[in-house]
Amino acid sequence: MKVGQLSLDEFHALLIGQGLRVKMGPFNLSVQTRLPLLIRQLHQMYSHYSLAEEDEIVEFHVRVIPKHSIRQPLARLIRFEVDGRSPFPPVPVEQALATLEWGVNLVIAMRINHLLLFHSATVERNGHVLLLPAWPGSGKTTLSAMLMHRGYRLFSDEFGLMAPETGDFFPLPRLMPLKNQSIEIIRHYLPEAVLGPEIPGTLKGTVAHIRPPQASIERADEAAQPRWIVFPKWVAGAALRLESLPQSEAFLLLATNAFNYEVLGEAAFDAVTRLVRGCECRKLVYSDFDSALVALDELTDG
Amino acid sequence: MAEFKVDVRLDHHQLLLEAIIRPATLVNYSHLQWELLLRVARRARLLGYLAARLEKNGSLDKIPQRAANLLRSSLIQAKKQQQSVNWELNRVLWALDGREIRIIVLKGMAYQLQDFPNAAGRIFADLDLLVSKEALGQIESMLSKKGWQRHVLTDYDERYYREWSHEIPALVHPERGVEVDVHHTLSSPLGNLKIDPLPFREAAIKVKDKGVYVLSPEDMLLHCAVNLFQNNELADDLRHLLDFHEILQFFSQQQLSFREKLIDRANRLGLGRPLFYSLYFSRLLLHSSAPEQLEKQLNHQPGWLTLRIMHDCVPLALLPQHPDQPSKWVELARLLLYLRSHWLRMPLYRLLPHLAYKFYLSVFPGKSARAKQNG
Numbered sequence: 001m002k003v004g005q006l007s008l009d010e011f012h013a014l015l016i017g018q019g020l021r022v023k024m025g026p027f028n029l030s031v032q033t034r035l036p037l038l039i040r041q042l043h044q045m046y047s048h049y050s051l052a053e054e055d056e057i058v059e060f061h062v063r064v065i066p067k068h069s070i071r072q073p074l075a076r077l078i079r080f081e082v083d084g085r086s087p088f089p090p091v092p093v094e095q096a097l098a099t100l101e102w103g104v105n106l107v108i109a110m111r112i113n114h115l116l117l118f119h120s121a122t123v124e125r126n127g128h129v130l131l132l133p134a135w136p137g138s139g140k141t142t143l144s145a146m147l148m149h150r151g152y153r154l155f156s157d158e159f160g161l162m163a164p165e166t167g168d169f170f171p172l173p174r175l176m177p178l179k180n181q182s183i184e185i186i187r188h189y190l191p192e193a194v195l196g197p198e199i200p201g202t203l204k205g206t207v208a209h210i211r212p213p214q215a216s217i218e219r220a221d222e223a224a225q226p227r228w229i230v231f232p233k234w235v236a237g238a239a240l241r242l243e244s245l246p247q248s249e250a251f252l253l254l255a256t257n258a259f260n261y262e263v264l265g266e267a268a269f270d271a272v273t274r275l276v277r278g279c280e281c282r283k284l285v286y287s288d289f290d291s292a293l294v295a296l297d298e299l300t301d302g
Numbered sequence: 303m304a305e306f307k308v309d310v311r312l313d314h315h316q317l318l319l320e321a322i323i324r325p326a327t328l329v330n331y332s333h334l335q336w337e338l339l340l341r342v343a344r345r346a347r348l349l350g351y352l353a354a355r356l357e358k359n360g361s362l363d364k365i366p367q368r369a370a371n372l373l374r375s376s377l378i379q380a381k382k383q384q385q386s387v388n389w390e391l392n393r394v395l396w397a398l399d400g401r402e403i404r405i406i407v408l409k410g411m412a413y414q415l416q417d418f419p420n421a422a423g424r425i426f427a428d429l430d431l432l433v434s435k436e437a438l439g440q441i442e443s444m445l446s447k448k449g450w451q452r453h454v455l456t457d458y459d460e461r462y463y464r465e466w467s468h469e470i471p472a473l474v475h476p477e478r479g480v481e482v483d484v485h486h487t488l489s490s491p492l493g494n495l496k497i498d499p500l501p502f503r504e505a506a507i508k509v510k511d512k513g514v515y516v517l518s519p520e521d522m523l524l525h526c527a528v529n530l531f532q533n534n535e536l537a538d539d540l541r542h543l544l545d546f547h548e549i550l551q552f553f554s555q556q557q558l559s560f561r562e563k564l565i566d567r568a569n570r571l572g573l574g575r576p577l578f579y580s581l582y583f584s585r586l587l588l589h590s591s592a593p594e595q596l597e598k599q600l601n602h603q604p605g606w607l608t609l610r611i612m613h614d615c616v617p618l619a620l621l622p623q624h625p626d627q628p629s630k631w632v633e634l635a636r637l638l639l640y641l642r643s644h645w646l647r648m649p650l651y652r653l654l655p656h657l658a659y660k661f662y663l664s665v666f667p668g669k670s671a672r673a674k675q676n677g
Contacts, residue, residue: 028368057337057368061625070665083341083625113375263382 004047025172118160350380354423
């Protein structure tokens with residue numbers, strides 16, 4: 001059953017009651033909140049997700065609750081909690097959605113070590129995974145948003161989840177936070193994209209989330225093998241360059257980019273070695289998306 | 303705060319204790335039991351412990367996949383932490399190279415050095431060391447020379463450590479981030495329980511091929527008991543009671559007279575009270591096989607009223623709160639034990655200003671008395 005098949009009342013009842021238990025890629029998530037604003041936003045933004053199977057364990061339990069502050073008695077603040085504990089200081093109630101989404105990413109990054117977690121946009125084309133690893137602020141989200149509306153299947157704009165033993169990558173399509181200027185760019189370039197509310201004043205400026213396409217969410221159980229690794233870099237006014245990258249350099253970039261490379265130790269070393277050896281590695285410099293798309297299409301054709 | 307409705311038919315304490323006492327039954331848990339157990343065990347920092355047990359008896363493949371994934375994740379994390387602390391010990395010994403300083407390794411790292419049954423999957427992030435008070439200055443300056451730094455402290459914290467505590471402020475090497483806690487005694491020098499560290503240091507045992515020492519088995523248990531019932535506030539501390547329980551069981555199986563030697567040692571060092579509680583609650587919560595007559599031989603047993611109160615409060619503090627339904631009673635019990643732990647460590651004229659200052663900081667976190675840069 002899909003979230004979108006629930007009426008707002010049913011949806012509301014779950015969120016204020018035992019929790020909305022929803023499937024997010026390889027994980028199940030339970031969300032509780034009583035905030036009317038957040039409930040309305042989630043009803044729209046989570047509509048393509050399936051409810052978790054009845055007899056399955058939910059891994060992450062989060063809630064967003066009002067927070068009263070002694071120092072700011074008049075401020076309307078909220079708190080993100082996971083298992084009853086809060087990893088962030090309280091934020092204004094308008095930022096509830098952004099805080100929920102970041103909080104869930106944080107919990108995944110902190111708790112999951114049976115998979116290797118790359119800090120990477122991840123998409124699939126022609127049955128194989130294209131990994132686009134990059135640091136925060138380098139346009140991963142914008143690039144994945146563009147690609148997913150141009151024939152690529154979105155795995156994630158944030159995580160490359162890899163099973164270290166088999167090399168399989170798993171989709172984790174979550175709401176994608178566009179920041180600042182990217183919001184206007186995407187509105188202009190992809191009028192078909194479904195965007196959530198603009199949330200000003202967050203740590204990363206103004207944020208608006210894109211809802212992943214229905215097909216990406218529905219096929220979130222389909223893992224795939226990696227075939228291309230492209231390190232993207234957006235440079236204003238730069239001419240397009242897609243250059244091949246030595247495997248040794250790709251290895252170093254990937255090892256330092258993974259959230260839990262150090263924790264996994266030897267298993268991560270072996271996994272990244274196999275990954276790099278099995279993939280075509282490139283470096284992409286671009287300023288204009290259309291030409292980047294042509295280059296990536298050519299790379300991933302057949 | 304608005305309460306969310308939750309299925310309360312599952313007793314989260316019972317679930318966790320059953321899992322620890324009878325890990326074989328875990329293969330029969332329903333998905334809801336697993337879900338709650340995983341959350342409660344994480345809060346008690348016992349996921350790695352459970353994972354190590356399940357891995358050892360080959361049951362990780364017989365439980366639901368999602369539970370196994372979370373348990374494996376914790377175990378991987380625990381192994382990494384153990385490796386980091388082990389390496390930190392290696393670096394400390396390198397930094398002190400050639401000096402005649404007797405380093406006694408305490409707590410988590412000591413359990414790991416001796417490969418105790420409670421060490422597998424145990425989550426710990428600090429390296430705790432015991433040295434003589436005379437060696438303290440030398441160690442601090444040698445570590446500082448090799449790059450370790452002190453945490454940024456306020457003047458108040460600095461004074462708290464230097465004058466009222468049993469350790470110096472933690473040292474951290476910025477490249478590795480592992481806290482090194484150097485102790486000169488085992489409990490606060492201001493506390494009501496005066497502990498002379500000398501007999502502990504003298505009885506310490508050299509670890510083969512490591513160049514360091516660990517406390518003797520009896521002393522290790524006494525230290526564990528002192529930490530639980532003298533130094534700590536007991537909140538979410540079940541794992542330390544479990545350390546005590548597992549180490550006691552380990553040595554009791556090896557030596558028939560071990561328990562008697564332990565009682566003897568406690569009486570000689572005046573540590574009957576914390577040992578009493580450790581034995582008492584190990585039996586109550588973890589079904590320890592140590593007989594009741596054992597703690598009856600201790601000096602300094604608590605009176606019946608004190609024991610009654612501890613009997614009611616301590617389990618509520620040691621065992622984790624329900625993640626969705628924190629109980630006010632539990633918070634009260636924990637508050638009482640928090641005050642008790644401070645009461646035991648400081649005389650009233652020090653305690654009241656200290657608690658007042660901590661409360662002030664909890665309301666105005668930015669306004670500590672003149673924050674000072676160190677290192």
